[in-house]
Amino acid sequence: MFISFEGIDGSGKSTQAKLLVKKLEEGNRNVLFLREPGGTEISEQIRNILLNKKNLKMTQIAELLLFSASRAQLVSEVIKPALLNNIVVITDRFVDSTTVYQGHGRGLHHGGIKGINSIATMGVMPKKTFFIDITVQEMYARRQANHQETDRMEMSNDEFFERVRQGYLELAKEEPGRFVVIDGKQPIEAIHEIIWKEVDGMLPTHSK
Numbered sequence: 516m517f518i519s520f521e522g523i524d525g526s527g528k529s530t531q532a533k534l535l536v537k538k539l540e541e542g543n544r545n546v547l548f549l550r551e552p553g554g555t556e557i558s559e560q561i562r563n564i565l566l567n568k569k570n571l572k573m574t575q576i577a578e579l580l581l582f583s584a585s586r587a588q589l590v591s592e593v594i595k596p597a598l599l600n601n602i603v604v605i606t607d608r609f610v611d612s613t614t615v616y617q618g619h620g621r622g623l624h625h626g627g628i629k630g631i632n633s634i635a636t637m638g639v640m641p642k643k644t645f646f647i648d649i650t651v652q653e654m655y656a657r658r659q660a661n662h663q664e665t666d667r668m669e670m671s672n673d674e675f676f677e678r679v680r681q682g683y684l685e686l687a688k689e690e691p692g693r694f695v696v697i698d699g700k701q702p703i704e705a706i707h708e709i710i711w712k713e714v715d716g717m718l719p720t721h722s723k
C-alpha cells in the first residue's frame with residue numbers, strides 16, 4: 516500500500532506522516548517512510564541542488580526535470596521493490612507536488628507535466644493521498660512561529676502559494692477516490708484520527 520501526504524509548507528505533512536508511521540509500526544506493520552525530493556543517495560544529491568538558495572539561476576524546466584529525476588530514481592530504486600514486498604510506503608510529498616508547484620504555481624504546461632510525471636512514476640501512484648489544507652496566511656504564521664529558514668522553493672511569493680493551494684483543491688476534485696482533503700487548522704491529534712480511520716479501513720486484515 517502506498518500513501519502520500521501533500522500540502523503547502525507548514526500544513527503538517529511531516530507531523531502527520533510520522534504519526535501514521537508510528538501507529539502502523541505499533542501494529543507491527545512493515546513501513547517505509549520517504550521524503551521527496553530525496554529518499555535515495557542520488558535523489559538526496561538532487562534535493563540539495565533543488566533547495567540550495569544559491570541556485571537562483573535554475574530555470575523552471577530544469578526544476579521540473581530535477582524533481583522528476585529525483586522521483587524516477589526513488590520509484591525505481593525504493594518504492595517499487597518495497598510495494599512488491601508488501602511494505603506500506605508513506606511519502607512526504609509525491610507527484611502531485613510537481614503538478615501543483617511546477618504546473619499551477621510556475622505555470623508550466625499541464626499536458627507536458629502530465630507526460631513527465633507518468634514517465635517519472637512509471638505509473639506507480641499512491642492509493643490514498645492526504646491533502647492537508649491550510650491558508651497561505653496560516654503558512655506564514657507557522658513559519659514565523661518556528662523562526663524557520665526558507666529554502667529556494669519556499670522563497671516564492673504569496674500568489675505562487677495561493678495558486679499551489681488552489682491547484683491541490685482542483686486535483687482533489689478531479690480524483691475524489693484518491694484524495695482525502697483535511698482541514699489543517701484542526702488539532703494535530705484530530706487530524707491524525709481522520710487519517711488513521713481512513714488507513715485502518717484500507718489495511719488487509721490478515722496480518723493486522
Ligand SMILES: Nc1ncnc2c1ncn2[C@@H]1O[C@H](COP(=O)(O)OP(=O)(O)O)[C@@H](O)[C@H]1O
Pocket residue numbers: 522523524525526527528529530531657661699700701702703706
Ligand atoms: N494541526 C496543527 N495545528 C497547529 N500546528 C501544527 C499542526 N500540524 C503541524 N503543526 C506545526 O506546524 C509546523 C509545520 O508542521 P510540519 O509537519 O513540519 O509541516 P510540513 O511538513 O507540511 O511543512 C510545525 O511547527 C508543527 O508543529
Ligand SMILES: [Mg+2]
Pocket residue numbers: 528529530607
Ligand atoms: Mg515537512
